[in-house]
Amino acid sequence: MDCKTANDLLPLYFDGELDRTTSREFETHLDACVDCRAALIELDALRQALREHAPRYSAPETLRARIQKTAATMTAGTSSRRRPSRGLALAASWVLAFAAGGAMMTLWNHASSSVDESSQLSRDLFASHWRALAATSPIDVVSTDQHTVKPWFAGKVATAPVVQDFSDQGYALIGGRIDYAGNERVPVLVYRHGKHLIDVFVLPQAIKPDTMPVIDKPIQSQGYVLDVVMLGGQRAAIVSDMGSAELERFRGLLSALR
Amino acid sequence: MSPTGSHAFVDDLALRHLDAAYNLGRWLLGNEQDAADAVHDAYLRAARASDSYAGGNARAWWLAIVRNCCLARLAIRNKEKRNVAIDQHPLTAEHWMPHTDADDVEDRIDSAKRQRLITQHLQNLPDHFREVLILREIEELSYREIADLLQTPIGTVMSRLARGRALLQKALADNVTMQAPYGL
Numbered sequence: 001m002d003c004k005t006a007n008d009l010l011p012l013y014f015d016g017e018l019d020r021t022t023s024r025e026f027e028t029h030l031d032a033c034v035d036c037r038a039a040l041i042e043l044d045a046l047r048q049a050l051r052e053h054a055p056r057y058s059a060p061e062t063l064r065a066r067i068q069k070t071a072a073t074m075t076a077g078t079s080s081r082r083r084p085s086r087g088l089a090l091a092a093s094w095v096l097a098f099a100a101g102g103a104m105m106t107l108w109n110h111a112s113s114s115v116d117e118s119s120q121l122s123r124d125l126f127a128s129h130w131r132a133l134a135a136t137s138p139i140d141v142v143s144t145d146q147h148t149v150k151p152w153f154a155g156k157v158a159t160a161p162v163v164q165d166f167s168d169q170g171y172a173l174i175g176g177r178i179d180y181a182g183n184e185r186v187p188v189l190v191y192r193h194g195k196h197l198i199d200v201f202v203l204p205q206a207i208k209p210d211t212m213p214v215i216d217k218p219i220q221s222q223g224y225v226l227d228v229v230m231l232g233g234q235r236a237a238i239v240s241d242m243g244s245a246e247l248e249r250f251r252g253l254l255s256a257l258r
Numbered sequence: 259m260s261p262t263g264s265h266a267f268v269d270d271l272a273l274r275h276l277d278a279a280y281n282l283g284r285w286l287l288g289n290e291q292d293a294a295d296a297v298h299d300a301y302l303r304a305a306r307a308s309d310s311y312a313g314g315n316a317r318a319w320w321l322a323i324v325r326n327c328c329l330a331r332l333a334i335r336n337k338e339k340r341n342v343a344i345d346q347h348p349l350t351a352e353h354w355m356p357h358t359d360a361d362d363v364e365d366r367i368d369s370a371k372r373q374r375l376i377t378q379h380l381q382n383l384p385d386h387f388r389e390v391l392i393l394r395e396i397e398e399l400s401y402r403e404i405a406d407l408l409q410t411p412i413g414t415v416m417s418r419l420a421r422g423r424a425l426l427q428k429a430l431a432d433n434v435t436m437q438a439p440y441g442l
Binding site for chain 1: 369392394419420
């Protein structure tokens with residue numbers, strides 16, 4: 001790589017916008033070129049100066065309160081218009097309550113023994129997510145193409161999961177990896193939503209009821225949320241630091257897959 | 259998505275990225291009251307347009323609305339004043355503003371002073387350079403996100419960023435060389 005090309009690529013490299021191969025070529029040039037190194041140091045000095053000294057103004061509490069107040073009045077306005085559907089919602093909620101009650105009764109026998117295991121499982125999943133965030137790359141197979149990711153899994157786990165890219169909806173597939181939950185190898189699909197990294201652990205079908213404990217509600221840990229979803233007939237756990245609305249949207253996309 | 263659902267979505271989005279929105283507004287408009295008003299306008303507009311959100315990067319969508327509200331306020335303000343704000347023209351500004359550093363050359367460049375200096379130079383940059391610098395360096399948005407937000411090609415983002423950085427580097431360097439003989 002000559003200095004002219006390197007000079008053009010320098011800001012892209014600095015802003016993390018270069019792909020890996022080109023980054024590596026650029027770094028090779030950087031090792032040999034004093035001028036480019038100096039230019040990179042200057043860019044970094046400017047960034048440091050801006051981050052340290054240019055104030056990032058935080059929103060005043062009064063603004064937050066004002067928006068919350070407006071939000072409350074607007075929600076009140078919409079719900080009064082939607083009142084007719086209340087009766088239906090109530091009926092639906094009764095049906096759900098009965099169904100959930102029935103499910104709870106059958107789970108009851110397992111509950112006492114599986115509480116520890118399910119907290120162990122959720123700990124495993126959170127730990128795997130954090131480990132992935134701390135690593136240089138959270139993915140083993142880097143691809144935005146679902147037709148690459150699925151076959152990659154096929155040779156590594158018993159059942160290859162359903163893989164679908166949701167770039168158009170704002171949840172881009174960026175790859176996959178294999179991790180362990182308990183004693184099981186589980187495929188992990190990695191998505192990106194804005195700055196949020198999302199791991200989807202596709203949990204293996206339980207051979208005996210006790211080998212894979214059940215997590216039946218979202219679990220929070222240090223700002224990260226774990227939620228479960230049925231992904232094409234398999235149970236899957238979503239772990240990320242997205243907000244509840246974004247998580248709910250993503251959950252909807254996944255559960256719509258067949 | 260149901261109306262209540264999309265409301266909740268916009269509420270969550272706006273409140274989560276409130277600091278980013280306010281920071282952008284504060285840098286574009288230059289004062290607290292206008293920035294707060296613009297962000298509130300943006301919230302109303304986003305809530306009304308929530309059904310038109312067609313997926314994609316939600317933060318960029320929200321910040322784009324904030325930016326439009328800021329630009330609308332800037333346009334009104336400039337019309338009312340009839341004069342162009344002094345900080346819209348870096349050259350004029352440089353000409354009229356005394357180099358504050360020359361006044362207290364004996365001082366060491368402490369943190370507060372450095373902050374004033376950088377804020378002033380950043381404020382002196384033309385709007386479209388200042389905003390990409392804020393979005394990239396402070397809000398840490400990617401090129402793609404900035405391009406979506408400004409609704410410009412990614413190449414434009416890159417060239418503005420490069421130019422903005424160069425201008426700011428030069429401004430800061432000039433300040434330092436000017437000080438060196440006295441300051442050290």
